[in-house]
Amino acid sequence: MSLPTSLIQLVLPERCAGCALASGLLCAACAMPLTVPARAVRLGPGLPGLPQTWTVADYGGPVRAIIAAHKERGRTSLARPLGATLSRAVLATVAAVAEPVPGPDPPEQAPEQAPGPVLVPVPSARAALRRRGHDPTHRMAAVAVRVLRAGGLRATGLGALRQRRPVADQAGLTAGERAANLAGALEVVPRVPVAGRGVIVVDDVITTGASLAEAARALRQAGALVVGAATVAATPLRRGG
Numbered sequence: 519m520s521l522p523t524s525l526i527q528l529v530l531p532e533r534c535a536g537c538a539l540a541s542g543l544l545c546a547a548c549a550m551p552l553t554v555p556a557r558a559v560r561l562g563p564g565l566p567g568l569p570q571t572w573t574v575a576d577y578g579g580p581v582r583a584i585i586a587a588h589k590e591r592g593r594t595s596l597a598r599p600l601g602a603t604l605s606r607a608v609l610a611t612v613a614a615v616a617e618p619v620p621g622p623d624p625p626e627q628a629p630e631q632a633p634g635p636v637l638v639p640v641p642s643a644r645a646a647l648r649r650r651g652h653d654p655t656h657r658m659a660a661v662a663v664r665v666l667r668a669g670g671l672r673a674t675g676l677g678a679l680r681q682r683r684p685v686a687d688q689a690g691l692t693a694g695e696r697a698a699n700l701a702g703a704l705e706v707v708p709r710v711p712v713a714g715r716g717v718i719v720v721d722d723v724i725t726t727g728a729s730l731a732e733a734a735r736a737l738r739q740a741g742a743l744v745v746g747a748a749t750v751a752a753t754p755l756r757r758g759g
Contacts, residue, residue: 535587535596536580543595548580552603552750556610559752561727567738568731569719569747572610574603577723577751585722585751589654597654600750601661604720607748608635608662608673611718615745634672635745637663638712640721640733641679641704658750659720676717678710678742679733704732706740713741724749 534540536548552575559571575581588596612635639655647653659675666673682705706712719733724747734744 535584535593537583543593544584544599548584549599551575551579551581552584552599556607556748558610558614559724559727559749565727565731567735568727569734569744570611570614571724571727571730571747571749571752572607572614573724573749573752574607575751577725577753581751588658589722590650592651594652594657597657597661600722601658602665603750604658604722604748605662605665605669607750608637608666608718608720609671611635611746611748612671615716634674635666636715636717637673637675637720637748638678638717638733638737638742639675640719640729641677641681644681655720655722658722662720676710676712678706678712678717678740679704679736680707681705704736706736706742712737714743716743716745718745719747721747721749723751723753725753 532542534542534545534548536544539545540548554574556572556574559573561568577585584596585600587593588600637659639653639659642650642653642655656675656677663673663675681703717737719730719737721729721733724730730747730749734747737744
């Protein structure tokens, strides 16, 4: 967040990140889409390697504005409600592993000895990190872990992934172009222990699934067992089934 932006936020009263009309972090109306039950995401024929994904909200209206404010405008306090939403998608993923949903792509089974879900966030591009000054997905994942642990689930977070090469901006790319842009772009950070562990890949939004599929590929290549994925929101064309 830039210094001028910080000074403006100190002087002006905080407005709802969803509608910019009500006072406070989020008004009740804009927060409501983040509180609906989690649902499974269906991507038509699907993307090879994409784990079963659970989400909560549609990426549009106030939800889009909230995620943009957290990601691009430095409103890091939004990590609390967004992380709480992400935790419900994680819980749905855990439940799906315990009781697999029938279908062509059943979730991989986590090792029985695993103490709890390991949340692995999809990393931001280096240029985006420099521009934003923080990693929004890591921040949300950390909140989700705290919420899950407060509810009795022994969740942990693991910053296991990093970019191994630059990627182009995904905005405006087709599904095929996104997959090609991200192919082989991620790797597991050396000496981070993922082999044999059951992990859940987490991100803020699923659009085509290319980012989640690439993250899952890198983790599987390092020996991790990817049991599912969880996001805060999904683009309207990828609503849950």
